[in-house]
Amino acid sequence: MTLKKKDIKLLETVFEELEVKYGIKHNNDYFEEETDTIYFEFPREFEDIEYEVEEVLGIFSEIDTLEIHDLNRVTTDTITQRAVTASEVDPFLYLGFFSQVVINNIHLKIIDSPILIGIAATEKDEYTKYYPPCSPHIAVQVDYPNKESRLSVEGEEKLITSFFFEIAHSYKTSFKFTTFEHPEEFDEEAFEEKVKNLPNSIEEYNEGMDLFIKANQSLSQDLKFLTYYKVFEYFAPYYSKLDAFEAMRKKLDSSNANDLSAYFISTIFDLTKEYDESLRDKELIKSLIDNTFDLVDIYKSLPLYMRKWMKVENLEYKTKKEAKDRVINSLGNILYATRNEIVHAKSNFNPTGIECRTEELEQLNEFMHMACYSTIKWYNRLPKHLKIT
Numbered sequence: 001m002t003l004k005k006k007d008i009k010l011l012e013t014v015f016e017e018l019e020v021k022y023g024i025k026h027n028n029d030y031f032e033e034e035t036d037t038i039y040f041e042f043p044r045e046f047e048d049i050e051y052e053v054e055e056v057l058g059i060f061s062e063i064d065t066l067e068i069h070d071l072n073r074v075t076t077d078t079i080t081q082r083a084v085t086a087s088e089v090d091p092f093l094y095l096g097f098f099s100q101v102v103i104n105n106i107h108l109k110i111i112d113s114p115i116l117i118g119i120a121a122t123e124k125d126e127y128t129k130y131y132p133p134c135s136p137h138i139a140v141q142v143d144y145p146n147k148e149s150r151l152s153v154e155g156e157e158k159l160i161t162s163f164f165f166e167i168a169h170s171y172k173t174s175f176k177f178t179t180f181e182h183p184e185e186f187d188e189e190a191f192e193e194k195v196k197n198l199p200n201s202i203e204e205y206n207e208g209m210d211l212f213i214k215a216n217q218s219l220s221q222d223l224k225f226l227t228y229y230k231v232f233e234y235f236a237p238y239y240s241k242l243d244a245f246e247a248m249r250k251k252l253d254s255s256n257a258n259d260l261s262a263y264f265i266s267t268i269f270d271l272t273k274e275y276d277e278s279l280r281d282k283e284l285i286k287s288l289i290d291n292t293f294d295l296v297d298i299y300k301s302l303p304l305y306m307r308k309w310m311k312v313e314n315l316e317y318k319t320k321k322e323a324k325d326r327v328i329n330s331l332g333n334i335l336y337a338t339r340n341e342i343v344h345a346k347s348n349f350n351p352t353g354i355e356c357r358t359e360e361l362e363q364l365n366e367f368m369h370m371a372c373y374s375t376i377k378w379y380n381r382l383p384k385h386l387k388i389t
Contacts, residue, residue: 001053003033011038014060022122042118045132049113058143059115066116068123071179074116080142080156081116087174100163106151107143108163110175114139121180131182140164140175176220208234208376215372221361222342228368229285229339235292235375236284238387286332293374295328301367303360306334330354338364 003011008031018024027039027048038056039048062076069075073082100108118134120126127133140160144150151159164175203209208231215227289295299307299315307313310330312323338356341349356364379387 001034001036003031003035003053007031007057008033010057010060014063017063018119022119024119024122040115040118040134042132042134043122044127044129045135049118049135051113051115056115066119068120071124071126071181072177074120076116077147078144078150079116081111081114081139082142082160083114083117083137083178083180084110084140084175085178086110086138100166102159102163104149105145106149106159107141108160109141109143110138110167111141112138114141117180121182126180126182128182133180137180203377203380206376206379208372208379212372212376215365215369221358221365224365225356225361225368226339226342228365228372229335231372231375232285232288232335235379236288238379238382285335286328288375289328289332289371290324292378293371295324298367298370298374299327301363301370302331303356303363305360306356306364309354 011026011031015024015026023043025041027041028035031038035053037050038053039050041048059076059079062078065075065077067075071083073080075081102108113135114137115134117137117139121133121137140163142156142160150156168174211227211231211234215224215231219227296315296317296319304313307315310327312319312327315324315327333352334354334356337352337354338361341351341355
């Protein structure tokens, strides 16, 4: 690209301001008239980041209108950059294939190392030794033809969501908004201590492990919960069968089994009916709780409001059986209701009022994580002849 004198002046002026304010430099000794790329030196970056000079000029021409709205959205008069995360990271994310012209000549595209977010993260000190301010991020960028054509925040978000919809259809890749907040400082000593706690042996494979691994991937909290719940659904029938088979075995071992009276036969039907009822989704989950994992041990990982609602804030081994049974019943209902709220469309779902609050779902997933891990190990400890299929 051929730079005019005013372009060179703009680059020099803005970089001087960026260096003074944030320590952001450029790696060009000087700007020549024929310049295609510019290398940015953001703080803590492992290497300089290359940008097309035309892109830089577009941003620098309105850098004085830069606004950091929150840790997701940064704007100038005609540009919006919002931090996003992708379900898959493929090369096509960074090759401009998502660039698109929509209504009123508004352009949308997915970009890596977004400049505005890099500047915002630097200003907000959202970077560390191991997590630089710019290169870890990808963003959706909205370019307006002029200031007057800018949409409202709500309108812009709807436009971006429509854009994500088309990407999901064409590329089987989903995007969601995230933040450019840096993760907690990496503590090498704490990590080394955690590694020491890894087991010397590993569990024998079972299919529940696949679900558990999926739940620990980059999913939204609702999908994470749903995947953990599927672990429960996978193993719950096993416990219910074991319980029912044991009850039937006791019945057949009874001294009354030699007297096949109408009453004795009717009790066989009662056991069968009870087993059928236990196979209902809600009852299946209840059968798992406290039977395949130590509920007392992980009870405090449940959201506090939930424990208060169940009127047992701290569950202990000495807690009366009546109270413990009430907790198991209530918790099973909560998990089942939360599952239904997630899987059913809002248009045909009637809340029960006991579903986990959206803002507490992350904490509930902490409980689900520990419970599912223990349940998977419980199954592996069963003798082969009890692993009923």
